[in-house]
Each structure stands twice: as C-alpha cells, then as structure tokens.
Amino acid sequence: MAVTWRFALFLSVLLMLATHPSLASDEHSSDHGETSTSTSTSSSSSSSDSGHDVTGDTGHDDSGHDAHGGEPITTLPIVTWKWHHVTAPYLVALWILVCWMCKLILLLLPLRGVTQVKDGHPGYHSNSTESQHGHGSSITEVPIVTFKWHHVEKPYLIALWILVAFLGKMVIEANHHVTSIIPESALLICFGFILGGMIWGADKKQTFTLTPEVFFFYLLPQVILDAGYTMPNKLFFSNLGAIMIYAIIGTCWNAASVGLSLWGCHMGGAMGNIEVGLLQYLLFGSLIAAVDPVAVIAVFEQVHVNEVLFIMVFGESLLNDGVTVVLFNVFDAFVSLGGPAINAAEIVKGIVSFFVVAFGGSLMGFVFGLLISILTRCTKNIKIIEPGFVFVLGYLSYLTAEMLSLSAILSIVFCGICCQKYINSNMDENSVNTVRYCMKVLANGSETMIFVFLGISAIDKEIWVWNTGFILLTLLFIIVYRIIGVFFLTWILNKFRLVPIEFIDQVIMSYGGLRGAVAYGLAVMLDGSKIKEKNLMISTTLIVVYFTVIFQGITMKPLVMWLKVKRAQATEITLIEKVQNKVFDHMLIAIEDISGQIGHNYMRDKWKHFEEKWMSWVLMKPSARKSRDHVFSVFHQLNLKDALSYVAEGERRGSLEFIRNESAIVNFKKKFEEDYDVVMPDIMADMSDDRGDMSDIRNPVPSVSLEMHEQTMKGVRETEDVNSHHLLHQHLYKSRKQHRHRYSRSHFNINEDENEVQEIFQRTMRSRLESFKSAKMGVAPPKTISKHPKKDQQQKMANGKPMDKTKSSHSGDEDFEFSEADSASGFEASGQSFPMRVTYRPGAGIENPAFMPDMDPMAPLQIPPWLAEAELDSSTVAPSQRAQVRLPWTPNNLRRLAPLRISTRSTDSFMMADTPAILQVQQQQQRRRRERDEDFDLPPPPPPPPTDM
C-alpha cells in the first residue's frame, strides 16, 4: 500500500511539474546538459510543444523540425525528436528509476549497512524549491497561521478534482438499476456536463478542460498499460492477423472515406460557407477514424460479449493508434506544406513513416518489456518497490516512444504484453497482487477522470461552432463507412479463417466503433493558425464522441441481447479442462507435423520452444522457471480457493481449532517418521515410547453420553495444547528473543527471522495439507478407538508391515498414528471407557459433511455392529444430508481439494456422501485392490498421509 501511496504522490508530482516544467528543467539541467527553459507548456495552449532549439538528432535528415513547430516545414518528417514535448515527466520518471536502481544495486552489494539511502522523489526537492517562492514579501511580525492558498493551489486542485470524479463514480455506481441500463461511461460524461455547468455558472468561462497534455501524458498511459498487462495473450496473438487487418486497413479506409465524402459534400454545397480544403478534410477524417480504446473498454466491459468478438474490437482499438498517429502527422504536415508541395516522394515517405512508427513503437515496447523482466529478476531484496519498476518503466516506454514520435500507445501495449508473463513469475506473489491492484486503481481512476473531463469540456461557449451539414454528415459517414469497412474486411477474412466471424458478430463490431478522448485530444492539438475551422472540428468531434459513447453505449446492451450475440460465460476453471486443452494443443501440432502443414499451431510451437529455451532463461528467475506450467498454476489456484473456502467453512461452523490440535501431533509423528528421524533422534525416541504404549490403549468400550463426550473433548484439547506446545517449543526453530523494530517501511513481515519464517512456513503448510485430509475424514481421535478396537493390530500385522516397506500402505501406519495421538494426549482413560459414537455435534466443528469420517481402511467385516447400524441409519447420523440441506455446495467444492500429497481415497467420503458407508467401504476396498493390481507398472506412490482413523 505504501507503493500505491508513493505512486499517487509520484503522479501528483508529475502533474505539478507539468505546469511548472521550468522547475524540473532547472533542477536537472546540470545533470543532463539541458539549458532550455523554453518548455513552458501552459495547460491551455493548444499546441503541445513550442521548442525550436532541439539538439538531439535521430539520424534522419529532417529531424529537428517539429510537426507542430513554429518553423514552417518543407518536407514530411518521418521520425522527429521531440524531447521538449516530454521533458518534465520523462525526467521525473527517469529520476525515480535511477534512485530505485541505486537502491537495488546497493542492496545487491554485500554492504548491507550502507543501504539506508534516501530514495527521495525529485518531487521533494521541487516542493522545497516551490516553498521558497512563498516567502517573497518581507514580513513584519511572526505569523501564527497564514493562509497560503497559492502555495498549494495546483496540487490541491488536482487532488480535489480527482476526489470529485471518484465521488461522482461512487454515486453513479451506488445505483445498480441505472448502471445496468446506461453504461457508466455515459453517466460519467453526464456528470461532467453538470460539473461543467456549475463551473461555467461560477466563472462564466470554462477554466478546466481536458488538455491534450494532461490526457496523453497523465491519463492515457495507465489505461493502456493496464490493457496490455491484462491482455489475454493467446487469444490476442491467435487473432493478431485479423486484428491488424481491421486496425490498419480498416482505419485507413475510415479516414480516407470519411474525409473524401465530406469533401465531396462540401463541393456539393452541403456545408455552407466554411474554409476547409481537401487536405483538412482528410486530416479531420484521420483523427475521427480511430476507434478509441478507452471508450471500447468502458462499454464492452459491461456487455460481456464472447471473447473473440471482444478481442477483435479491443485489439483493433489498441493497434490502430499506430495508424492514427501516422495519418494525423502526415496530414498535419501536408496541411502545413500546402497542396502544391506534395509529390510522390512525400507520399512514399508517409508510407515509410507508417512502418517506422508502428513497428518502431512496438519494438520500443518490446525492449522495455524485456527490461522490466530482467529488472524484476533481481529485485529480490527490495520487494516493496519492485512493483514500482513496472509502472515507471512502462511509463518510460510510453514517453520514449512519444519522444521519438513513434506510436506511444503501441509501445506501452507491447510493453505490457511482453512483461506480463515474466514479471508475474519473477515477482513475489504480494508484489504481483500489488501491481494488479495498482494498475486497476490507476486505470480505472484515469478512465473516470477522462470521461468526466470529456463532459466538462463540452460546457464551453468558445468551442461551439454549429454547422448542421458538417456535423450530421460526419456522424452519418463514420457509422456507414464503419459498417461497410467491417463487413467487407470480414468477408475477405472469413475466406481464411478456421472459425468464420458470424454475421451478428460483424454487426456488433461495426456498431462498437466508439470514438473517444483520443480523437478529442487530437482535435484539440490541431493548429488553429493553419486550420481556420478548428473549433468546428472540435465540436464535431465532441458530438461524435458523445453520440457514440452515450447513444451507442446505451443501445449496445439491448442490441447484444436482441441479436443473441454469444456472451462470454463466467464459468469456473477446471483442471481437467486445462489438461485437455494442452492435449489438444499438442495433438494439433503433431497432426500438422505429420500432414506436413505449416499452420499457426506449428508457428506457436516453434515460438514456445524458442521462448522456453532462450527468453525464459534470460528473463526468468531460475526458481520461477520450474513450476510455471499453466496446468500446475491452475491446480495451485484451485487448491488455494478450496483452502480458503475450507477455512471460511470451518469458521462458520465453529472453529478450526480441532485441526490444529490434531495436526500438531499427528503430523509431527508422520513427519519424523519420514524425514526427520535422522535430524531429531530424540523425537524418534519419544515415538518409540508411544509405540510401546499402543497396545495398552487398544481396548476401548463403546458407550458414552453426549455431555461426557463434550467434556472429554475439551479435556483433550487442553492437554493436546499443552503437549503440542511442548513439542513445538522443544523442536521448532528457537525464535530469537531480540528486540526488533515494530515498524518497517521496506518490509511487510517484520519481526521475523528468515530461517524461522522458512521453517515455520514449511511446517505449517505441510501440516495443514495433511491435517486437512485427516480432518475431513472425521475428527476426534477417540472415534478411531471406539471404531476399530481390536482389529488395528491385526490389520497392522496383515497389511501394514509388508506395505510399509514399499511405502504404499494405507491403513497400517495411519491407525497407529492416531493411536499415538491418543496416547500423546493422555486420552487413554476416556478412550477406553467411552465410545464416541456421536461425533457429529453442532458447534463442535466437525459436523460438516466435508469432515465426515472415512471408515475405509479397515476390513469391512470387522466393523462393529453398533457402528454399522449407526451408519446405515442415515436419519440420525448421516450428517451429509443434514448438512447438505444447509450447504449444498460444500461437498462439491471441497472435494476437489486434492492435497499435494496424494491419497487414493482422500476424497471418497465426499463422493459417497449419500450412500451407506458400509457399502462404500467395501466398494472402495475392492476397487483399491483392483487398482493396485492394475497399476503395478507405476512407481510406488508416496506414503499416504493420515487420511483416516
């Protein structure tokens, strides 16, 4: 959470610096040799940069000229160096990165003592610089309290606006009836209208509008980074061809057709008297052509269409940025050049610049993605700020691309896509969660801000120029040409696609062409001195945005319902399905190999091999490389989920205390048997004592009353507590009783020694897992005793001994463990005198069907009559039915929890919850025998954990 806070601070610092760039420049000028102070980009200026003194050179003949520069350009620039454009945020991000790198390096060095480097933000310095401005006037007396509004005005306003926008979102979200009909984005824009109206009423002019500066530098990157980071890679890349066709050809088609048609209508006299030439129409067409990622995410997120359709629209909206940037820049430059100067060479340059911008941007993102991955490989010692690297480097990739006039959106998308796999496995699980949450907080927050400010921007008399023909024709054309484009391209694509895109999907795709803030930002960036009708274009863009986001957004859902578009299903992931998918993948690859085809399965396989062999080796931690198979991670997730629901269930039912008590003892026994007999000979000695006692306690007499049982249970717990505490005290890692700090800024887990944590962790994890099995089989140790009074020993003779050798016994050693548990807990007396028939008692935490005892391992015939009777009489005993009424989901959910260490029957009790236990026992027994015979070719399974008693 510190990171969140820190990053929020970082952002606000950025926002602050954006409007005082001279501060940043002054501060860093010595380091970077920058002497310029001319970067004052006031937030209301339409042109985003004004620098002429560009010193950098990218090797292109015409670099040094800005697309928007004041100097008239003579030729079309392909790549420009726009340092001044991004100076302030770039430097801040760079400084943060440098500081963190220092910290990282220092921590990597053995000099642990010297690591207390202040990782100060540059923002602190600028704060102090700023504070010096406040003391300009001489004071005559000591002020006690002064009102220094101007001192804090900028950040204060920013924070206030963010707060207002969030509050607005909160109010909107509070009412679910409304948001289910009208999408949130539309409501936020309306909220913006209201706010804008209030401001306008107060100030008589619009003081807050969405400037391209703020939008492109501080609001957009997070949203796009989040989109890239959470991108479903497989889906995206398997549809990449189609997405690219839509993004490139579709966008070009939209831009050209809209521009040309408007020009045609202009020639036909539909517009009235406005000064717009062909090139300007094309420029306008290019900025209005692009489908907007923010709007698409906002609307489609709530509709839940099927994933292929979603990735088509969404991917297109992300990737078309490359095209949009190029088209916009090219036509902008053409407008500046004027018609006569355009010749074939310029047009060729325009096409070349498309490839440079799009692929350069993607490559930039790729490089930064790799950089993040490599960095997170070695952030083991600074876990707290490791999520920060992701954000800072992601942001830097955006800014770097912007600086080189490459496609910034493509850059940050590919950065997110590339790094997601590696950082997720490199970083600590907490950090991954932090990244995920921060990303969502930032992206969602920015999205809210964008829509609110889009609304606010509308309430401004200055920009509104109404031209009915222009506006309505634009609306008509963007819809019509979008539909034509989508249908035509899909028609071509369907000839090649394995699974064709269906008709209704095409309808939704054409209808989902939402325009948004990107178009608005570009429109505001137009150069008013060259384009006379700039305001008309802005207002048209706003109308288009409102129409698409509000009207189409609202009608999208009914349309999807009405057309019965396939919806995405929110289903549980299942392990078997993942396994199956993997088999399918392998199978298709093999078939392609055999039939000699080179399809995309083949390509994917090749890429996977390459990736596993080289990239993972470089980019992933060695430890992370092992267990990263998808099937396994799904398995892990499912288990975690089950464990959570198990705990929740246990807490609901009473307490989980019984698990702890028992496992503390049972598992200890188990463990030293297995691996610790060398390490802890003294415990082994204890155990052999227990073994000796065993025979003594094996003659219980079954008959008891409920109260008695309860009391004895309590008694058991207490003694068990004492015992286990004693054991723990003796044999666990001795915690050091040193004074340690209670508070640490760089670690969440304070007051823990590493070794100790490690050991405790390992032990508890194992014991939890094992105890889960034992617990769900039935809980009270006494029960075992009452159940199988004599046959234990027989069983041990007959079954246990030989099986023990192969470590595949199921019953022998388990019985004997529980008897140990009894002896250890000093339970002999009660165990002998009272039969524990009634173990299912409300509040005792054991009546959950999940914890139903498994009677299994004993020879079925030897089960005592009273017990058989009880089990058969399901109305009185069978807890499964009683419990199932209350909790129908429980057995289903819990039974999937297959503990890490296998037991062939750990879950049988659930499956058979309703059948008489006796039958079940017999069946299982038989089946297991059969299985054992069948599976002789398998390596012997590991020794089973104590699954029953």
Place this chain on the structure above:
Amino acid sequence: MGSSRSRMDDIPHAQQLIHETDFSAAHLLRLHQRFKFLDKYQTGELRPRDFGAIPALALNPIGDRIIGAFFSPGRETLDFPSFVRILAHFRPTDPNRSRDSTQQELANSRTRKLKFAFQLYDQDRDGKISRAELLQVLRAMLETQVVEEQLQSIAERAIQEADLDKDDAISFDEFRRIVFFFFVFCLQSLEKVNIDHKMSIRFLK
C-alpha cells in the same frame, strides 16, 4: 526425397476417398505427396518408425500416442486411405454442408473428433480413462516441471472433476462433458464452434 509430383491416377481409390472424407482433390494430392515423402522405402505403407523420423514430432510430449492413434490395434502398417481417413478427423466442419443422417457420419463430425482425442488417453481401449492412463499423459506433458507427487494429485483432482458416476475413471460421455464444460449451461451451437476450433487445422490446398 524422391517425392515426384503426384497425380490423381497414382492415388488408390481416389474418388471413394474424396467422397468419404470430403477432402478436395487438391488436398488429396497434397496429402499423397506427403505420404510418399514420409514413406522413405517406397513400400506404399507407413510404419511407426516413419513417423518417428519427423523431427518435430520427436519433441512432442504426446507424439508417441498420436502416432499410435494412426495405427489400428494389432497392425503395424498404415496405407494411404487409412492415413487420409485419420487426418480427416481434423478437417474443420463445414457448416453449410448438411448430410442426411442415413449416410455414415463423417470423420470430422464432433463425436468422431472427440473419439479420436479420447483414444489418445485410453490406451487399453476399454472405453475408460483410468487414473493411471491420465497420469501417464500428464507425466508426459509436465514431466520436467512438477514432481511425481504433485502430478498424482493433479491427476486425482482432474478425475474427480470429471467423474460423474464415481467409478474413478472417465468414460467417453464424461469426457465429452468436460470438453464442453464451458458450454454445459449455454447454447448448443456453441459446443460445435468450440470443438471445431480446438480440433481442426487448416489443410493447405
């Protein structure tokens, strides 16, 4: 490798195969070429070792099983018609072509596709995927990444998820269900698209 251009005349029972499998003549020619390429000794039949010579297949963790699926039990050789019939499983289903039910089911129908996939697991062909069989597949796929114990518990859990009649094995019907697990609750048509997607490749002309 001596694979001269095939002509339709070279292919035995060409017309019948086209009718049976719905492959076009161009597809068939191409497959025949491939068949001759694989058939290094020009015997007119393929043996498992011919498949083994494909380098990429040797890397495939379940390559052996797939090769095995090409050979019907007890036979060591595979002639061209059988080769084509098996590959026909992987043709995408043609939605426009509706055959009346009197004709025999095409190899690329959903059920046949699934049966083929099911075979990959069910090595002893008893109509059930037992725990051991599933475990073998899992082991082949995940071998290097997880330890044996984890593997076993994954198999355990997978069986539990799919096993509806509690016989500790996955029958074909259960198998069909899990593959469609996503779609149990939704429209029928979805099933089709999904399995088509997962078990089809595009055959080049």
